[in-house]
Amino acid sequence: MKFYNTLNHKEEEFKSITSGEVKMYTCGPTVYDTVHIGNLRAYTFNDLLKRTLSVNGYKVLHVMNITDVDDKTIKRSGGEKEKFQALTKEYEAKFWSDLKELNILPPTKITRATQYIDKIASFIEELLRKDFAYKTSDGSVYFSIAKFKNYGQLSQLQNRELKPGARVTQDEYDKENPADFVLWKAWDEDDGEIFWHPSATLPQHGSGQVRTGTSLGKGRPGWSIECSVMSTDSLGDTIDIHTGGIDLVFPHHENEIAQSEAETGHRFVNFWLHNEHLLVDGRKMSKSLKNFYTLADIKEKGFSALDFRYLMLSSHYRSKLNFTWEGLEAARNAREKLKRFIAENQVEGEYCKVCTKKFYSKLNDDLMTPEALAVVWELVKDEKKSIGKKIATLKKWDEEILGLGLFDKFEIPAEIIELAEKRKIARVEKDFELSDKLRTEILNSGWSIEDLENNQYKITK
Numbered sequence: 001m002k003f004y005n006t007l008n009h010k011e012e013e014f015k016s017i018t019s020g021e022v023k024m025y026t027c028g029p030t031v032y033d034t035v036h037i038g039n040l041r042a043y044t045f046n047d048l049l050k051r052t053l054s055v056n057g058y059k060v061l062h063v064m065n066i067t068d069v070d071d072k073t074i075k076r077s078g079g080e081k082e083k084f085q086a087l088t089k090e091y092e093a094k095f096w097s098d099l100k101e102l103n104i105l106p107p108t109k110i111t112r113a114t115q116y117i118d119k120i121a122s123f124i125e126e127l128l129r130k131d132f133a134y135k136t137s138d139g140s141v142y143f144s145i146a147k148f149k150n151y152g153q154l155s156q157l158q159n160r161e162l163k164p165g166a167r168v169t170q171d172e173y174d175k176e177n178p179a180d181f182v183l184w185k186a187w188d189e190d191d192g193e194i195f196w197h198p199s200a201t202l203p204q205h206g207s208g209q210v211r212t213g214t215s216l217g218k219g220r221p222g223w224s225i226e227c228s229v230m231s232t233d234s235l236g237d238t239i240d241i242h243t244g245g246i247d248l249v250f251p252h253h254e255n256e257i258a259q260s261e262a263e264t265g266h267r268f269v270n271f272w273l274h275n276e277h278l279l280v281d282g283r284k285m286s287k288s289l290k291n292f293y294t295l296a297d298i299k300e301k302g303f304s305a306l307d308f309r310y311l312m313l314s315s316h317y318r319s320k321l322n323f324t325w326e327g328l329e330a331a332r333n334a335r336e337k338l339k340r341f342i343a344e345n346q347v348e349g350e351y352c353k354v355c356t357k358k359f360y361s362k363l364n365d366d367l368m369t370p371e372a373l374a375v376v377w378e379l380v381k382d383e384k385k386s387i388g389k390k391i392a393t394l395k396k397w398d399e400e401i402l403g404l405g406l407f408d409k410f411e412i413p414a415e416i417i418e419l420a421e422k423r424k425i426a427r428v429e430k431d432f433e434l435s436d437k438l439r440t441e442i443l444n445s446g447w448s449i450e451d452l453e454n455n456q457y458k459i460t461k
């Protein structure tokens with residue numbers, strides 16, 4: 001298997017740290033609004049990567065975070081605590097529901113930033129102790145990029161014109177202005193009721209010293225520190241793969257590397273994989289251009305979420321994908337053709353080993369999904385193969401990799417999935433009253449839900 005590693009700017013043969021196991025971290029969404037189809041491209045790419053690792057015999061330990069506190073979530077809720085909690089919960093449930101509709105397999109572990117405040121504080125204390133960070137007069141803490149000699153390697157900052165003392169407090173800023181970035185933001189009026197006092201007894205971290213207090217005052221974490229802490233805490237100092245959209249390379253991932261490596265003294269990530277942007281009619285998606293779409297917009301026009309998945313498979317993750325309605329229609333036609341072929345030919349058989357090897361080889365080559373789809377069509381059109389063999393092979397590929405729902409008898413409506421996702425969150429939070437209420441709602445709509453291990457579930461008619 002080889003993948004393009006952003007860190008070294010080339011394709012490299014994949015090797016995991018522990019044989020047969022992959023530790024993978026994915027930057028999850030900021031839950032302040034509905035994710036758009038460009039975000040969904042990132043999670044679909046991630047899903048294909050995971051599925052490919054699995055068919056190659058790896059057990060994938062996959063951690064994804066939920067950014068439930070940052071500039072955007074606070075701004076959107078106007079600093080009101082109750083609104084803030086309701087907002088992040090609502091959009092988190094919507095997010096999982098979108099993923100479920102796209103047949104994106106859930107992570108092994110979900111981490112929420114607000115549940116890691118003490119660990120984040122402990123991590124920042126360690127950076128202060130090691131002199132990679134400093135405090136300003138208002139009580140905020142910044143990372144000193146001049147102290148970290150590899151700063152800029154991932155994003156290829158050619159001219160590391162580091163102005164001493166230049167600082168940036170916003171979570172997002174551009175590559176032209178590399179500066180010391182914020183780890184802990186001291187409370188200000190705009191934050192309203194959203195702040196934390198890290199507790200007096202912090203979890204042990206890094207140096208092995210037991211901490212008995214924190215010098216951090218009332219405030220909240222910066223965005224990038226959240227991922228460094230959740231990744232190292234859940235998966236260890238060094239992980240195999242970190243994924244995300246190309247727009248996260250700078251500053252977010254650059255900052256994650258600096259914080260993590262400064263703190264642990266070890267390499268943070270072996271393979272950095274990034275997907276390219278999704279464009280709409282050749283332009284960057286934006287609300288002001290009115291070319292900004294969510295999965296709901298797509299379904300409103302009568303498409304299935306899985307038509308969109310097919311469209312994403314038809315383009316390589318490192319190429320820009322130009323979304324057009326004509327393109328989506330072509331994807332729907334192709335998927336329907338496959339579904340029809342399967343529905344009309346309910347014949348049993350053995351799957352084709354030679355074709356499967358070929359199919360996998362395309363995925364193992366930096367996830368060449370357009371070529372893998374070409375292998376699918378080659379199989380369908382192959383007159384020398386029996387129908388039974390074709391059907392069995394398609395079934396295997398759809399279950400393992402494609403996730404196009406080609407054998408599904410019915411599609412579960414989005415409203416039902418959303419109820420199920422809300423119920424899942426309620427169960428995790430042990431709010432059984434709410435979870436029972438949601439279950440009844442699902443049953444009353446003519447669907448049933450069965451709980452599986454690891455907080456997963458199955459919906460049937």
Ligand SMILES: [Zn+2]
Nearest residue numbers: 027028227252
């Ligand atoms: Zn992240």
